[in-house]
Amino acid sequence: MTITATSLPTSEEQDGTVKYARVGSLELEAGGFLPDVVLAYETWGKLNADASNAVLVEHALTGSTHVARGASDEEGWWEQLVGPGATIDTNRFFVISINIVGGCYGSTGPSSQAPDGKPWGSRFPLVTLRDSTVAEARLADALGIRQWHAVLGGSMGGARALEWAVTFPNRVERCAVISVGAYSTAEQIAFAQAQTLAIRQDPNFNNGDYYHGPAPETGLALARRIAHITYRSALELDLRFGREAQPQEKPLTAAVLGERGRYQVESYLDHQGTKLVRRFDANSYIAITEALMSHDVRRGRGPLKEALSRATAQFFVAAVNSDRLYFPAQSHELAEALPGDVPVHIIEAPIGHDGFLTEIGQLAGQLGAAFFAEDFSRS
Numbered sequence: 001m002t003i004t005a006t007s008l009p010t011s012e013e014q015d016g017t018v019k020y021a022r023v024g025s026l027e028l029e030a031g032g033f034l035p036d037v038v039l040a041y042e043t044w045g046k047l048n049a050d051a052s053n054a055v056l057v058e059h060a061l062t063g064s065t066h067v068a069r070g071a072s073d074e075e076g077w078w079e080q081l082v083g084p085g086a087t088i089d090t091n092r093f094f095v096i097s098i099n100i101v102g103g104c105y106g107s108t109g110p111s112s113q114a115p116d117g118k119p120w121g122s123r124f125p126l127v128t129l130r131d132s133t134v135a136e137a138r139l140a141d142a143l144g145i146r147q148w149h150a151v152l153g154g155s156m157g158g159a160r161a162l163e164w165a166v167t168f169p170n171r172v173e174r175c176a177v178i179s180v181g182a183y184s185t186a187e188q189i190a191f192a193q194a195q196t197l198a199i200r201q202d203p204n205f206n207n208g209d210y211y212h213g214p215a216p217e218t219g220l221a222l223a224r225r226i227a228h229i230t231y232r233s234a235l236e237l238d239l240r241f242g243r244e245a246q247p248q249e250k251p252l253t254a255a256v257l258g259e260r261g262r263y264q265v266e267s268y269l270d271h272q273g274t275k276l277v278r279r280f281d282a283n284s285y286i287a288i289t290e291a292l293m294s295h296d297v298r299r300g301r302g303p304l305k306e307a308l309s310r311a312t313a314q315f316f317v318a319a320v321n322s323d324r325l326y327f328p329a330q331s332h333e334l335a336e337a338l339p340g341d342v343p344v345h346i347i348e349a350p351i352g353h354d355g356f357l358t359e360i361g362q363l364a365g366q367l368g369a370a371f372f373a374e375d376f377s378r379s
Ligand SMILES: CC(=O)SCCNC(=O)CCNC(=O)[C@H](O)C(C)(C)COP(=O)(O)OP(=O)(O)OC[C@H]1O[C@@H](n2cnc3c(N)ncnc32)[C@H](O)[C@@H]1OP(=O)(O)O
Pocket: 060, 062, 063, 064, 066, 077, 246, 264, 265, 267, 268, 269, 271, 272, 275, 279, 354, 357, 358
C-alpha cells in the first residue's frame, strides 16, 4: 500500500495549518472497509533527526486539529499546554494532532465523497476508536515516526491515547489519559444514545442523506444541549445562572405556554447548540459519538488488567474532581489496573468535565515534569 502525505511538514512556517495524508483503505473492526482514507492533521515544531521528539495530541469529541496557534493566529483548544516555551515546548518537540476518522475537520467522514462521487451520508460505516488508531499509525509511518515520545488527550482524546498505548505498545513511550476511563460505561452510552436519537429524529435528517437539503440543525443543537449539561457540573450551572431569567424574558409570566420566556441557563444551552451547529456536521457527530460508545480497551483482550498489561508506556492519569460524565472513580479504576504504580492527578475545579479543556494549566507542572522535562530534549 502506498501512503502519501500531500504536504509533509517541511518547515515551521506550516505550524498550525491543516495538512492531508492518504493512508489507504481501512479494514474495520465492525466489518467492511473504508476505502482511500484521508487524515487531516496539523503540526508544530520540527521532527528531529532520529524522530524521537514526536508528540501526538488527540482531540476530544467536537475538537479539531487546531491545538495551538501557528501560521494563523486562531486560538487553539490546548494552548495552555502546547506552544513555544509551553509545557509541550514546540521549540523542542514535534507536535501533531490528527482529526479522527469520521470527523468533519478534514479527515474522511460522512460528508466526504464516497467512491461514487456522492457524500457517504447514511452509508458511512461504524469506525471504532481502534480503527482510527490503525489509520493514525499509517500516518505516523508516512511521517517517519516509529515511536511517539508521548501520546496524550482528554475525554475522547484520552480514550484514543489509551487505545494507541495498548494497540501499539512499542510505539508509545509515554501516555497521558485525561478525563476518561478504560471503557465507556452504561451511563455514558445512555447519554450518547439520547444525543444520536435527537439528531436522527430531526425531520431533516433523512436517514443521514441530507447533504443536498437542509441539515438536521435542530437535532444537532439538541444533542449538544444534552451533551453540554453533562460537560458542566450542577454547581457550575447554579453558580453561573441560578434561577435567573434571561434579560428581557419572563419565564413565569407567559399567557401561553409556548411563549414562555427562558431562564438564563436555557438561553445558555440554546447558544451552545447554535454554536456547534455552525461548526459541526450532524452525521460526524453521530459517527464520532458511536465511536466513543465503542471505547473499551478490554475488547478482545481479556479482563482489564490483562488488557492493559500489553502496554509498556509510562502513564499519566488525570481527572477533574467535579466531572459527572467521566467520574474520577473511573480514572482510579484505570490507574489501579495499569502496570506499575500510577497515581491519579486531580484537577480541582467546579466546572465539571470541560475542566480538562479550561483548567488544564493546573496539570502543566506535573505533566511537564513527568513527560516533557529538559533532559528529554533531543534535537
Ligand atoms: C472552529 C473550530 O475549530 S472549534 C474547535 C475547537 N473546539 C474544541 O476543541 C471543542 C472543545 N471546546 C469546547 O468545548 C469549548 O470551547 C470550551 C469547553 C473550551 C469552552 O466552552 P465555551 O462555550 O467557550 O465557554 P462557556 O461555557 O463559558 O460559554 C461561553 C459562551 O456562552 C455564552 N453565554 C453565557 N451566558 C449566556 C446566556 N445566558 N445566554 C446565551 N449565551 C450565553 C457567552 O456569551 C459565550 O458565547 P461565545 O462562546 O459565543 O462567545
